[in-house]
Amino acid sequence: MDGRMPGRRVLAVVERGYRGALDKQFFDELYLATELHRQLGGLDVLLRGTAVTYALDAPPPPALRIGDRVVDTVTDPRAGLRTLLDADVGVWVEEPALAVLGSPRPPLPGVRLAREGEVAARWKDYRMVFFL
Amino acid sequence: MARQIPHTDVLLTLMGAPHAGDQVTSALRLTQALLERGAAVQVWTCGYATLLTRRGQGPDKPRNLADWNRSHPSLPGLAEELLGAFPDRLHWYGCRFCSDDRGVTEHLPQVMLRPPAGYAANVAAADKTLLIGVI
Numbered sequence: 624m625d626g627r628m629p630g631r632r633v634l635a636v637v638e639r640g641y642r643g644a645l646d647k648q649f650f651d652e653l654y655l656a657t658e659l660h661r662q663l664g665g666l667d668v669l670l671r672g673t674a675v676t677y678a679l680d681a682p683p684p685p686a687l688r689i690g691d692r693v694v695d696t697v698t699d700p701r702a703g704l705r706t707l708l709d710a711d712v713g714v715w716v717e718e719p720a721l722a723v724l725g726s727p728r729p730p731l732p733g734v735r736l737a738r739e740g741e742v743a744a745r746w747k748d749y750r751m752v753f754f755l
Numbered sequence: 756m757a758r759q760i761p762h763t764d765v766l767l768t769l770m771g772a773p774h775a776g777d778q779v780t781s782a783l784r785l786t787q788a789l790l791e792r793g794a795a796v797q798v799w800t801c802g803y804a805t806l807l808t809r810r811g812q813g814p815d816k817p818r819n820l821a822d823w824n825r826s827h828p829s830l831p832g833l834a835e836e837l838l839g840a841f842p843d844r845l846h847w848y849g850c851r852f853c854s855d856d857r858g859v860t861e862h863l864p865q866v867m868l869r870p871p872a873g874y875a876a877n878v879a880a881a882d883k884t885l886l887i888g889v890i
Contacts, residue, residue, distance in 0.1 A: 645780040646773050648827045649819045657821075687780075689787055689828075690836030696827045697780070706821070 632665040632713075634742070634749040638672035644684065644697040652755045653677075653703030660712050663751070667713035669742045670734075671720055677704055678716040678730040701731065708733040715742055758873070761846060763795040766881035771888035772803035773830060778888050779807065783833060790841045797846040799869075799877055804888070805854040808834050808847060810861040831863060838865040848877060 635656055642651065653668075660666035670678055677700040686695035708714055708731075718736040730736065746752050767786060773779045782798075789796050800807055807830050814832035819825060828836070838845055842865075849859075851868040862868065869877070878884050 641777050643774050643779060644777055645783060645833065646830060648816060649822065650816065654821075687784060687787075689783055689833045690838075690840035692828065692833070692836045694828060694833070696825065 631750050632667055633659070633663045633751045633753070634667050634669060634746065635659065635753060635755045636669045636671060637674045637677075637755050638670075640672065640674035640677060640700070641698075645687070645689075645694065647698050648696045649698070651698050651700065651703060653700060653707060656712065656755060657703075657706055657710060659755075660707070660710055665711075666707075667715065667749075668707060668755075669737065670714070670716040674700075675716050675720040676724065676726075677701065678714070678721070678734045679726055679728050680731050704731060704734065717742075758869075758876070760797070760876050760880035761795070763797045763844075763846065763881050764883065765789055765794060766797045766799060766877055766884040768799045768801065768884060768886045769804040769807070769888060770801045770886060773807060779804075779830065782887050783837070786837060786845070790837070790844055793844075795844040795846075796841075797848060797877060797881060799848045799850070799874065801850045801853045802888075803853075803857060805849045805857060805859050805862075807831060808849060808862045808866045809859045810863055835863050835865075838863065850874075 637652055656666060656668055681701060683699050684697050686693050704714060714734045715737040716730050716734055719739045767782055769782055786796055809831055812829050812831045814829060816827040816829050838847060847866045848869045849862060849866050850871055852871050854868060
């Protein structure tokens with residue numbers, strides 16, 4: 624567990640990515656995770672499914688033109704992950720899901736790879752487990 | 756007497772809920788791209804997509820506590836940007852039943868509410884119809 628025992632921590636599972644770049648903008652599930660981390664006293668996040676791509680380094684999303692307006696505030700999940708990591712949230716990503724996508728890239732610094740079922744085996748150690 | 760629906764190249768029908776995926780983002784980008792290329796476009800919203808033009812939401816999202824001074828446009832704000840930039844070639848319709856069913860009492864002034872039974876007239880007025888999402 625890399626020195627961090629689950630104990631009283633809470634596990635948030637994120638397995639559905641990309642829920643509306645224009646709809647959500649900053650107010651996405653990772654923004655919510657930051658607040659839950661603060662309120663609940665310690666959060667770990669597990670990325671699964673399509674959300675595993677959040678863990679791969681990439682440039683910020685490009686701005687969009689809508690009408691005459693340039694919108695440069697679309698959802699940036701990597702920025703959200705960096706905020707979580709800076710706040711000492713443990714971020715895990717399921718390695719098999721990354722492999723299925725054929726990712727040639729390692730995850731962002733600070734994001735840890737989880738073997739299949741590895742985090743599920745620790746559910747009982749968490750105070751609370753929920754899906755975000 | 757039935758309303759005359761202006762002819763358009765494309766009708767985009769948006770069904771279902773925003774905030775569940777990237778469909779609305781894709782639809783707005785597609786609308787913008789069509790309009791930039793000179794096409795005439797009509798948008799018809801059904802279901803929770805009728806909230807896309809809810810006036811009471813205002814042009815901006817609530818503030819970001821982590822970035823207080825940066826404004827973030829709301830979806831109605833972006834719809835209004837589109838309607839303002841292409842007033843002659845973009846027409847926006849909302850399903851009155853779906854809108855009433857979800858308590859959307861006031862829309863952007865450019866939006867025309869239509870009865871569900873009138874949808875066929877909109878389809879007939881468009882060369883091509885795309886349905887995006889499920890209700």
